[in-house]
Amino acid sequence: MLDKRVVVEFKEEEDERGENDPSRSSFNVSTVKEPFCSQYRCGSLLGSGGFGSVFSGQRLSDGLQVAIKEICSDRVQQWAILPGETSPVPMEIALLQRLSEVGGHVGVVRMLDWFHVEGRGFLLVLERPPHSQDLFDFITERGAQPERLALRFFRQVVEALRFVHAHSIVHRDIKDENIVVDTRTLDVKIIDFGSGAQLKETSYTEFEGTRVYSPPEWILSQSYEAVPLTVWSLGVLLFDIVCGDIPFERDQEIVQATPIFTRRVSKECQSLIRWCLSFRPEDRPSLEDILSHPWMLGGQEEEEEEEECSLSSQSL
Known part of the structure; x- marks a missing residue:
């Protein structure tokens, strides 16, 4: 699975705003977390492309509407090693996590969470702007x-x-x-x-x-x-x-x-x-x-x- 492209190791990037900045993302980087199915509900297919499919979704804790991107492991072209993780993840996850950790940008979609699900590959939970x-x-x-x-x-x-x-x-x-x-x-x-x-x-x-x-x-x-x-x-x-x-x-x-x-x-x-x-x-x-x-x-x-x-x- 990992022979397609080089696996890149990502190092932690220091936040320019400081660790206690309230504008920092609440991105979940813990390696121990509740499974996807207990936190989110997956809905209808919104679209699909060369890297995966995107579904509508809802966060169960507060009803927030989200987009859920499913990436099959055998279609991943580039992998990355995240700080604190032992197994590689798709490069897309590493890139979006880096942007989330530095506070994000109003003009860039924000990743809220990600999961590795056996049999499904990787699931990315993304913000879904209304309208x-x-x-x-x-x-x-x-x-x-x-x-x-x-x-x-x-x-x-x-x-x-x-x-x-x-x-x-x-x-x-x-x-x-x-x-x-x-x-x-x-x-x-x-x-x-x-x-x-x-x-x-x-x-x-x-x-x-x-x-x-x-x-x-x-x-x-x-x-x-x-x-x-x-x-x-x-x-x-x-x-x-x-x-x-x-x-x-x-x-x-x-x-x-x-x-x-x-x-x-x-x-x-x-x-x-x-x-x-x-x-x-x-x-x-x-x-x-x-x-x-x-x-x-x-x-x-x-x-x-x-x-x-x-x-x-x-x-x-």
Whole structure:
């Protein structure tokens, strides 16, 4: 079972906020705990993919609605050893635990607990935001989104990824299906770290993400680096949001790295997309560069002005 990929040993990461910070996650890291069936009820199937199936669920102690992801052991590509554990767990569990232990982020799905169940593999208990819909379905139902809303979604994703990278994790499968939208608040969260890995400065030579979101260097040489990969996928994502579909379907189109805009998109937005989709990895922006791009800053100023006008009208 463990011969597919290297088993990585995770070391404890010191919490920047201190051990007694009340905002720390209540993630259960005890090796002795009540069995899954006595704490949660598993419901209907919500969806399935290459790494497992996701079901609706409920925490019995308080009725909290959760999502339960089932991962079959024979489909796990990367394993990790957690502090205090003797048996390896899927890398996804190790990555989500690390993010939970440092307090989490509003734009990243939170893992509440995990279990190893004989005969079923691993069960991940995840938060399940109410009124949520993945961005793929959101765009399928509503079509291409106006740039102001696209910017709202996009900024949240980029800021969440900055947090993820700051804690030495790379997602490696950023796409519309892995982003959920709260249809009431229009807040978004990144989900599914099944393709994730520890962030490193050297190249990766394995990829379990989605090919139509992968960059030219992977198509041509089966090698890539974390940040250029992430930024390329962000360019594909932003194009998808403002045009209603992804820019590339075939390998030849990816290698050409020339998106053709099928809808009316502002020059500023086009320039950001083209920058993210630069053929050479070294020509692509960093996440900080993206956040300081004129299209991003212009939209932020408009949002701030609208908030000020709203507050003024409320006071009047």
